[in-house]
Amino acid sequence: MTLAARHTLDGLPPQPARLAAPTVALRSFRAEDVVMAMELAQDPYVPLTGSLPAHADEEQALQWVRRQRARLAEGVGYSFAIADPHTDDALGQIGLWLRDLDEGRLSAGYSLVASARGRGLAGAALQAVTSFAWTIPAAHRVELHIETWNEASIRTAEHAGYQREGLLRSHQSIGGRRQDMLLYATIRNAT
Numbered sequence: 001m002t003l004a005a006r007h008t009l010d011g012l013p014p015q016p017a018r019l020a021a022p023t024v025a026l027r028s029f030r031a032e033d034v035v036m037a038m039e040l041a042q043d044p045y046v047p048l049t050g051s052l053p054a055h056a057d058e059e060q061a062l063q064w065v066r067r068q069r070a071r072l073a074e075g076v077g078y079s080f081a082i083a084d085p086h087t088d089d090a091l092g093q094i095g096l097w098l099r100d101l102d103e104g105r106l107s108a109g110y111s112l113v114a115s116a117r118g119r120g121l122a123g124a125a126l127q128a129v130t131s132f133a134w135t136i137p138a139a140h141r142v143e144l145h146i147e148t149w150n151e152a153s154i155r156t157a158e159h160a161g162y163q164r165e166g167l168l169r170s171h172q173s174i175g176g177r178r179q180d181m182l183l184y185a186t187i188r189n190a191t
Contacts, residue, residue, distance in 0.1 A: 012098075013135050015072045019080065021128040024121050026080035026094060029068045033081050036090035037061035039113045046111045048175040068093065078132070082112065082125045091116040094125045096133055096142070104140035106133050110156070117152065123159035130160060130186060140188045145171060145181040157184040 019026040040046050041056035048054075052064045068079040077097035081090040092112035099107065108129055110122050133139050144162055146153045157164075162184040171181040 011137060012072070015078055016132065019128045019132055020085065021124045023085065023119075023124045024091070024128070025083045025085045025088065026125060026128050026132075027083050027088070029065045029079065029081050029090075031062065031065065033065050033090040034058055034061040036081070036092065036113055037064050039115075040092065040111060043111070043114065049109070049111075068095075071095065077106075078129075080125075080129065082110070082116075082121065091121060092125070094122075094129050096129050101136070101138055104138060105143060106136070106139050106141070107143045107145065108133075109144070120159065122153075122156040126156060126160035126162075134188055142186050144184040146184060147174070148180050148182055154182065154184075160186075162186045 015028060016026075017028055037052060038056055038058065038061045041052050041054060041061060044054075046052060047056075051067060053060050056064065068081075071077050071079040075098065077095055077099075079093060079095045082092040082094055083090050092110065094110040095108065097107045097109070108126065110125060110129075112122050130142055133142050142162075144153075144157050145168065146157060148167070154164075163186065165183045165185050168181045168183050170178040172179055
């Protein structure tokens with residue numbers, strides 16, 4: 001672990017084994033989540049935004065699952081499997097990232113397999129991870145960066161109580177192209 005990662009981990013709560021919400025559970029990743037990771041890897045967009053390779057085979061998906069389990073120890077953040085609360089089957093991933101925690105800011109990101117979309121599950125997961133964010137004493141703000149075309153993610157953010165704050169022009173490279181991103185955020189004790 002690097003000195004920066006050690007500094008970032010000071011005062012952070014441990015990774016919870018499980019966070020419950022009415023329609024989803026957020027839990028630690030397990031080896032059997034490889035099936036979900038392989039399905040996510042088939043999405044044309046998801047692999048462009050993270051470390052999951054496009055069309056990942058079983059070994060690549062298992063490596064991705066292992067990376068998710070190591071995120072907090074590396075000082076990167078918290079990564080949870082979004083799971084069905086009844087079967088515990090993984091449906092996606094949500095992360096709470098610590099890069100700007102020294103400034104009181106966290107960021108979040110999420111993705112669901114295609115078969116789980118359109119049912120409000122991402123919004124429930126985002127609400128649960130945001131509630132967890134407020135257990136981190138240094139956290140005062142959680143940000144989302146959403147592609148301008150991503151109506152489903154915009155609805156998810158708004159459903160979870162995030163407010164649109166602006167447009168970040170040419171904010172990041174996705175798939176080798178600079179993309180504008182909408183900035184959504186919520187703050188501690190937001191009403």
